[in-house]
Amino acid sequence: MTAPLPLPRLRLIRPTTVEAAVAARVECPQHEVLAGGTDLLVNLRRGLLAPPALIDITGIAELDEVRTTADRTRIGALVRLDRLAEDPAIASRHAALREAAVAVAAPGHRRLATVGGNLCLQTRCIYVNQSAWWRAAHGACLKSGGEVCHVAPEGARCHAAFSGDVAPALIALDAEIEIAGPAGRRRVACADLYHEEGRAHLRLDSGEIVTAIEVPTSIAHSGYLKERIRRSFDFPLAGVAIACRTEGAELSALRIAVTGTNSRPLLIEGTDALLGRRIDESVLAAAEKLVARQVRPMRTTLFPANHRRSVAAALARRLLGALGAPDAAAGRGHAGGTA
Ligand SMILES: Cc1cc2nc3c(=O)[nH]c(=O)nc-3n(C[C@H](O)[C@H](O)[C@H](O)COP(=O)(O)OP(=O)(O)OC[C@H]3O[C@@H](n4cnc5c(N)ncnc54)[C@H](O)[C@@H]3O)c2cc1C
Ligand code: SF4
Incomplete structure (x- = not known):
């Protein structure tokens, strides 16, 4: 057994x-x-970072607040995931957010882990999330200071995967992220917080931090499903969040977001073409196909990329089917969490 690595x-x-x-x-x-x-x-x-100092933001009281109004929920960046998982207002208003929060790591992690930290989580790859001696033995890659990507040696970018559970839920729910910087505060759609580049996946300018999340209450049904190797706690091989609204039996809003496959959480395009239709077999097949075509997993985990693509597509089909079931429309059906 290797000795625990000391903190610098x-x-x-x-x-x-x-x-x-x-x-x-x-x-x-x-x-x-x-x-x-x-x-x-x-x-x-693991020696993946060597900052001159850490800015411990846990003493900033305004970042630890949850505020609800009729049309939105404001969640400070420091709000802990166990609080999101247990808050009845979050469960009734934003089921996907609660299900994603519950799906992160283990209870001990969730007591400390914050929603802002989850959104700003580093991307992951089997070639970097290793000890320094493992990386040295294998040779550095683009993300760890080397000159080649071991996953795609012919390319010039890093494909490390974004593997946070909460971002897809917030993207599906059409949430906005509040960012504070030297020029004041600004807001971006959650999907726009990210780039498709594993070395620098956050679109934060110099000096900026995430301060809050604003989630609208306009989307009625939502959920999150993930697949992972260890069911007790693990990062997603793939995770899918869906938010939708139905009028009569027909879809009037549909947003699907995926994590674990790309260097950013991905908002699936083309779902508008499914509006006005019932959630039947043809719609489920179309949603599955949209996901399978748009996700771009690479060989950044022990599981083959094609398996993660299939898992993401299957999760989208399963979750949309569950959200479209009659008892889900009445707010009782979909249990969420791990597939
Ligand atoms: C064993 C294990 C299993 C895990 N499983 C999962 C999992 O299943 N799903 C999952 O999503 N995560 C998982 N994680 C990762 C992690 O626990 C969570 O993502 C957690 O939510 C991170 O939040 P934090 O507050 O601890 O972030 P921190 O560790 O404090 O920060 C994470 C990153 O975000 C930056 N950051 C934090 N807050 C801000 C801010 N407000 N503005 C700008 N940058 C900021 C930090 O600088 C750092 O780079 C796991 C971790 C471990 C150790
Ligand atoms: S995708 Fe390539 S560059 Fe990025 S961490 Fe993995 S091996 Fe390194």
């Missing part, structure tokens, strides 16, 4: 306001933001 010595900066946190990031863009630490500390121990 690190300076901690502890701002109590968003402005002070932004100022610390502007002063040194290499400083890393520390929220729950459940992802960051693992990466520090």
Whole structure:
């Protein structure tokens, strides 16, 4: 058995306001933001990051609030995933968000893990999420300071996969992300927080941090399903969130988002073509096909890329079928979580 890897010595900066946190990031863009630490500390121990200091944002009270109005829910970036999983208002308004929060890691992680940290999670690949000696033995890749990608040696980009569970739920629910930076605050659609590049998948400018999420209440039915190797806790091989609305029996809104397959969580295009139709076999087959055609898994996990593509497509079919079932429309049917 290998000994646990020690944390390097690190300076901690502890701002109590968003402005002070932004100022610390502007002063040194290499400083890393520390929220729950459940992802960051693992990466520090493995030597994947070597920041001069950590900006511990957990003392910023305004980031730890959940506020509900009739038409939206505002969730601070520091809100813990166990709180999202247990809050009855989240469950009744945004089922996909609750199901995604419950699907993250294990209960001990969820007590510390924050929604902001989940959105800003580093991308993952079997060639980098290893100890420093493993990486040294294999040779560095683009993401770890080398000159070649071991997954796609002919290419110039990193294909490490975004594997957060919460982002697809927020994308399907059409949520906006509030970002604070030196120029003040701005909002982007959740899907627009990301790039398709495993080395720099977040579209955050220098000095910016995520401060809150705003989720509209307009979409009635939603859910999240993931497949993973260990059912007790594991990152998704693929995860799918769907939010939809029906009028009569016909679809009047449909959003599908996928995680675990690309370097960003992906909003599936072309779902508007299914509006006005009943959720029947032909619609389920069409949704499955849309997902299978648009996801781009690469060999970044132990499972073959084609398997992850098939899993994502099958999850989309299964989840849409469950959301379209008569008891789901009455708010009772779909249980969510792991497929
Ligand atoms: C064994 C294990 C299993 C796991 N399984 C899963 C899983 O199944 N699904 C899953 O989604 N995750 C999983 N994780 C990863 C992690 O626990 C979660 O993603 C968690 O939600 C991360 O949140 P955090 O607050 O701990 O983030 P941190 O570790 O504090 O931060 C994560 C990253 O986000 C950045 N960051 C944090 N907050 C902000 C902010 N407000 N603005 C800008 N940047 C920010 C940090 O600098 C860091 O790069 C697992 C981790 C472990 C160790
Ligand atoms: S996809 Fe390529 S560059 Fe990116 S982490 Fe994996 S091996 Fe490295």
